[in-house]
Amino acid sequence: MPGFLEPRRMADKALTAVIQEADVLGISTRSVDEPRAGDGDERHLEEPGEPALAVEPQEVVL
Numbered sequence: 001m002p003g004f005l006e007p008r009r010m011a012d013k014a015l016t017a018v019i020q021e022a023d024v025l026g027i028s029t030r031s032v033d034e035p036r037a038g039d040g041d042e043r044h045l046e047e048p049g050e051p052a053l054a055v056e057p058q059e060v061v062l
Contacts, residue, residue, distance in 0.1 A: 022028075
């Protein structure tokens with residue numbers, strides 16, 4: 001398999017793992033009507049005109 005396909009496969013596996021975990025925990029993966037209460041790990045969207053900040057992943061999903 002070509003090397004350029006590997007990152008996509010890893011991203012697909014990570015997304016699948018997140019969806020599976022949400023399903024096990026009973027969290028809806030459909031749409032979110034209201035943001036949930038902050039638990040100290042809040043991520044805010046940047047204001048228009050502000051540069052986006054890179055966020056390091058907290059853990060690696062294999």
